[in-house]
Amino acid sequence: MTTATPKYRNNFLKEVEANVEEGHWVKMCMQCGVCAGSCPLGPHWQHSPQKIFMMIRAGKREEVLTSDSMWMCTSCYNCIVRCPRKLPITHIMHGLANYAHRLGMAPKGQPTEAIAKLFWDNLVKTGRVNELKFSLAMYFKDGFVQGIKNAMAMQGIGLGLVKAKRLNPMEILGGHACKDKSGIQKMVAKAREIEDRRKGFSGAGA
Amino acid sequence: MAKKQYAFYPGCSSQKGASASNFPTSVGVVCEKLDIQLNEIPDWNCCGASIGYGEGGELPRLVINARNLAQAENHLAGQDIVSGCPACWLATRETVERLHESDSLLAETNEALKEAGLNLKNTVKARHIVEVLIEDIGFEAMKKPVVKAIEGIKFAGYVGCQTNRPFGIAGESFENPQYLDRMIETVGAEAVKFDQKVTCCGGALAFSEPDKSQKQIRDIVESAYDHGADMIVTPCQLCQANVEIYQSEINKKQGTKFSMPVVYYSQLLTVAYGGSAKQAGLDGQLIRAEKLERIAGKQ
Structure with a gap:
């Protein structure tokens, strides 16, 4: 676990x-609640963005960073376009999710946190x-037995996609790739190192 | 007429054998007919999509997009970057804007880009193919190559989220954009009233929160049926995939009998321009768009 500077x-x-x-925007929230009413997953989260912003101002660090709310963001950007103060709410939610993830404070087993990590590592x-490897990694993220169950449940859809040439079983052998993948990896590692240094993460680097 | 040139960013889902592999087929036909030339950005990489933030954070996400921008600057100078995928477009455009706003972020980005032997001046404009069609071509010119009116089919124009927000198409409203309906009408088809036009399909959470996303998808498909649509048409690859693929899951779990085809606007245009079902990528549908195939098959 990495820890933030004290x-x-x-x-x-x-x-x-x-x-x-985009955290510098948080203090601009005027608590109107339009974001809360605009979120497609509104009924499912612990705290609306409006509440999260007030909790941040109230210093409720633990409650905010362990909330499942940020992980319910579908990136639909409804909250952004409707916010009367023009806060980039979607980005703040993404930022909070990433920060909680890096601090190891996201709720245990949070499924969106898990797929977000699989997706990034994959790319x-x-x-x-690699869509095939990403799908398989998702099915098997909760262990082998659950993975087989998930794969069986989705096999109809999978076969349909293969038939329509929208899923290629051969991708398991490698699949599409950039020519300069080593340059890309070095570049991403460098970016992470710079960001970690700037944010004071002790475990700088990947 | 000289062809209009653009730096093309296809995106992962449009590659051969990927989930939207039937999309670029139709885009190719549309561009051919409208004198648009898409020049693929050499060795382009993934944009991070809408879920990249979780592990990728801010700078690594900006940097992967900056790499594509730098590749375009170096190899396709003077051309706007154009993407057909809303997530690619959004991530690229967001990067352009974020790096314009902050000199320190641009400096950090370039420090990382150096590892891949690149440098970004940030001079490129990031656009969506739909913007090219509407702004550079226009509805009148889009109508000209129509040789077959798509008559007798009713479409629910499903714009979804990311083609529409946060950037959207200039001059359109976020709550009720009109351009997709206008495109439908441009090819002689009927656009039904559709109250789920800009509803979220669940996006990447279709994988991690299937029940919550399938509730969104059910609302969208149900509304298309309620308004008498024969099929849904969308500009978004993820909307297309989610809304088409999960209908069978929803049927299984909830006893519905959904079988609503979901096609791309470019497939509509291709058929109207005289393209075959195969050229329109209609062989890539999980739920066959039979009415559209029938028109494509007519001489």
Whole structure:
């Protein structure tokens, strides 16, 4: 687990402003609640963005970073376009999710956190997403037995996609890739190193 | 007429054997007819999609997109980047804007890009194919190559999220954009009223939160039926995949009898321009768009 620098420990809003993507916008929220009413997954999350923003200002670090709310974001951008104060709410939610993930504070077994990691690791390997390997990795993320069950349940859809030439079983052998995948990997590692340094993560690097 | 040139960013889902592999087939026909030349960005990489933030964070995400921009700057100078995938477009355009706003982010981006031997000046414009069609070609010119009116088919124009928000098409409203309906009418078809026009299909959460996403998808398909649509038409690869693929799951779990074809606007245009079902990529549908295939098959 990586830990954040202790310099913000008693001021969570300052910590968010410094370490969370677009976090400097949080203080601009006027608590109107339009974001809460605009979210397609609104009924399913613990706290609406509006509540999250107020909780940040109230210093509720633990409650915010362990909330499942940020992980319910489908990236539909409804909240962004409707916010009267023009806060980039979607990006702040993404930023909070990433920050909670990097601190190891996201709810245990959060499924969107798990697939987000699988997706990123998949794309960094070759520079392009391998949909077959990504799907299989998702099915098997909760172990072998569950993986077989998931794969069996989805086999009809999988075969349909193969038949329509929209899923290629041969991708398991490698599939599409960028020519300069080593350059891409070095570049991504460097970007992570810079960002970790800037945000004060002790475990800088990948 | 000289062809209009663009730096083309196809995106992962449009590759051969990928989930939207039937999309580029029809785009090729449309571009041919409208004198548009798409020049593929050499060795382009994934944009990170809408789920890349979880592990990728901010700078690594900006950097992977900056690589595509730098490749376009170097190899296809002076051309706008054009993508057919809303997620690719969004991530690329967001990167352009974020790096314009912050000199320090641009400096950090270039520090990372150096590892891949690249440097970004950030001079390229990132656009969606739909913008090219509407702004550079226009509805009148889009109508000219029509040789077959798509008559007798009712379409629910499903714009979805990311083609529409946060950037959208200039001059259109976020809540009720009109351009897709206009495209449907341009090829002689009927656009039904559709109250789920800009509803989210669940996006990447179709994988991680299937029940919650399938509730979204059910609302979308049901509304298309309620408004008398024969099929759904969309500009988005993920909308297409989610709304088409999961209908059988919803039927299995909830006893519905959904069988609503979901096609791309480019497939509509291709058929209207005289293309065959295969050229339109209609052989890539899980739920066959039979009415459209029939028109494509007519001499």
